[in-house]
Amino acid sequence: MSAPEARATTAVGEQPSPATGPRGFGSRFMLSCQVVLGIVVLMIWQGASGRLVDDFFISNPLDVGQRLYDWIIDGSLFLHLWATVYETFLGFVVGAAVGVVLGIWLGVSPFTSRLLNPYLNALNALPKVALAPLFVLWFGLGVESKVALAAVLVLFLVFLNTYAGVREVDQDLIDGARLMRASRVQVITKVIIPSALSWVFAGLKISVPYALIGAVLGEMLAANRGLGYLVQYSGSQFDTAGVFAVLFVIALLAVVLNFLVELVQHRMQRWRVVGR
């Protein structure tokens, strides 16, 4: 995928509002349906465990809940959770910052964009997780190698969206600003960046789970704390309930992080919210 031809995610503003679905279901009704669906799935899981499928393989919701409760009581969950949140956050911030800067820079510099195009293609085509052993080698077993892996996963997603957003900016808006004596820096900061924000946020939103994946994967490879380490450890002890408990926490963490990005977007793009 080349930078100019990159297929980035659709801008956030074009997505249907989550408050009312395509057929106009009320959000409260939909939330009730979602809760009921979740309970039904848990009940089926509980019913099937030990009867239809050996609970060694799939455990059951009550055991998973019990394991979570134990970890909360002895405080170990928070230790591991904090390690993962810290690495995810740092990786996300570093990857997003570099991705946004790179996307803007290449978006406004056609020459550099074309120059770097084949190299970016090659880097983007790499399965980034394959870099994990290298990062362990370079940055050691500590936080840094997990942050680097998370950052690299985030970077390309944010970069491609930002680049696409910058290339999509209405040329008339740029011309209008130039006619009003806007300098190049003013054109970038007052027209191009605000205009590309929808795309940037689309990139940030899709990259949140990837930051988490990077951190967890890094912990699974080499660590002594973090949710990745915990899932790896539970797996090695054949503790299926423990594995499911960690997966539940990771999923919950992804939802919370996604919500935080949406919150920031909501504040920074008030005009879009008003538009809805």
Next chain:
Amino acid sequence: MIELRHVSKVFRKRDVLVDAVRDIDVTIAPKEIVAVIGPSGCGKSTLLNMIAGLYMPSGGAIVYKGTRVTDVNTDVGYMTQKDNLLPWRTVRDNIAFPLELAGVGKTERLERADQVIKHVGLDGFEHRFPHELSGGMRKRACLARMLLYGAETALLDEPFAALDAQLKLAMHDLLLKLAAEAGQTVLLVTHDLMEAVTLADRVLVCTRRPATIALEQRIELKRPRDVLNVRFTSEFKDYYDALWERLRVEYQEERV
């Protein structure tokens, strides 16, 4: 003030050369209001883009106040067909935008924006976003922004095309008042012959593409003009008929 010296413009579109403007030679005096009228797609907007420095002529030269235009012409205010308001800014912030670019302090620029907002009748809508306004309001916001920019020349590309008849008259009135107050030179591209005669000191009729000047008609209706009633005078009708005779030829040729 603005000289178009044998200006031509040729576009290349997928190895095909499109002749948009051919050998236009016109001079526009300071404070003059000139309307350019002609069939759709004949190259009128290209003319404005060249004066604004957004396009460079393929032949001839654009000279603005004695200096050849070779880059974006920041001495002109340009109101394009599409309103170029920044969608993430409120009306007030959009109108104050040129002052912000010029480094004017926030308090001063918002005060000045508020004055202009009142002038164009947008008070009460300062904190709305462009998409919350009607087409006419957006046009007024563009006009206000151009006014605050304080350019000595206004380039208007079919500024009132999408407006209903009543609003159009109100905008004509506003434009004439503002241009007279600021002593602006105005170059107006329009499809509307009535609008051209109502507003202009001179009307240029363009041929079908490539645009050349088919007729240059001076409009000597007295100023200040009453936009509501000027169209019912016999002089207006004479100008209108003379211009329509020439314009009809272009439209007929286009139909053939």
